[in-house]
Amino acid sequence: MRVLFAGTPAVAVPSLDAIVQAGFDVVAVLTRPDAPIGRKRVLTPSPVAARAAALGIEVIRASKVDAAVTEKIAAAAPDVAAIVAYGGLIPRAALDIPRHGWINLHFSLLPAWRGAAPVQRAVIAGDDITGAVTFLLEEGLDTGPVLGTLTEAVRPEDTSGSLLERLSHSGAVLLSQTLSAVEAGKAAPLPQQGEVSLAPKLTIEDGRLDWHQPALSISRRTRGVTPEPGAWTTLEGQRVKLEPVRLRTDGPVLEPGHVALDGKSVLVGTGSHPVELTRVQPSGKKMMTAADWARGQATLESVVFE
Structure with a gap:
């Protein structure tokens, strides 16, 4: 079966290798530009x-799947497209090219956490269980x-x-097994069931800590925004980056x-009990x-994160 693979970041590489x-x-790879x-x-x-490139596969670089890119996809003549964190929308004209459609690997238990940052949002929310699904891509957002x-x-110590x-x-x-099921004619798509939640892309502001929040919420946020965009607070108007507390x-x-x-131990007060700092970047x-970091402060008594 001829496969077009679409993906960009490092987390998509294991899927390409598995396929x-x-x-x-794999007749071509669609990815974001350098x-x-x-x-x-x-x-x-x-x-x-x-x-x-290391595998000798043709690379299509595009920030947007426009008419020209759609023509390149059509020229590759894929039977199916597999997509993992490509980072762009796939328009209807491109969706219709592979006879088996586009199969998306998404890192949440849909319909929970539809969007660009499902793992980060799950950690911030304190989910105990998450996962991944493969689903048939359509024009709606992860629907x-x-x-x-x-x-x-x-896990308690997990960062995103x-x-x-x-x-x-x-x-x-899972993606490789799904493609095998599609090829064998044994794939059975099922409608999503359950409560919908959204996972928009994180911004720098999502990493800002509110020390009036309970300690557990602060811990979850520091883990959820690590490594990107990173947790931070301010001290005397200057941004201070923090690793998970x-x-x-x-x-x-x-x-x-x-x-x-x-x-x-260096502790910081919160809306409940204190948390312990691990690493700090002034x-x-x-x-x-x-x-x-604490040894470099004249006195900790006057240090108050804002």
């Missing part, structure tokens, strides 16, 4: 583009019928990065945002341990 290893004929990376803004291929499902426990890494590999197996049920009583030492400096 190739399963013996499918983007400037790092301080020197070096123009760099997407992880999927780089992997496709198509489901072909396959897997579940994954959200670590959870997405696990799902990228288990989801790759640890929950504490002991320690001194602190007002929200107030910082104090408890032995070797404005213009490198990330460092919370203890090293």
Whole structure:
């Protein structure tokens, strides 16, 4: 079966590898254009583009699937298209090209967390269970019928990065199995059932911590926005980046945002009990341990995160 693969970030690479290893004929890869990376803004291929090039697969680079890109997809003559975090909408003209349609691997249990940031939103919301589904892509936002499902426990220490890494590999197996079922004529699409929730793309503001929130909510947010866009607060008007905090049920009583030492631990007050800082990056400096950051403060008694 001839497969067009569409994807861009590193989490899509395991799926591309799984499809190739399963013996499918990947006739082309659709990915986003090369983007400037790092301080020197070096123009760099997407992880999927780089992997496709290494595998000797034709790469179609496009930020938008317009008429010209649709013609290239048609020329590749795929029987089915598999899509994992491509990062753009697929118009009806392109959706209609493969006879088996477009099969999307999505990292949530649809219809929960439809949108661009399902894993991040699940961690922030405190979900205990998440997963991935394969579904038939249609013009609505993640609304198509489901072909396959897997579940994954959200671990207490999970960040969105670590959870997405696990799902990228288990989801790759699910996608490959779904394509095999489609090829064998055994795929059985089922309408989505359950409560709909939305997972819009995170912004920088989503990473800002409100110290008046309970400790558990703050912990979930720091994990949900790690690695991107990152958790942060302000100190004397300057942005301070934070890695995920640890929950504490002991320690001194602190007002929200107030910082104090408890032995070797650096604590911050919240709307409930304090949380423990792990690593801190002051404005213009490198990330460092919370203890090293605290030693650089004249006195912690006057340190209040805003």
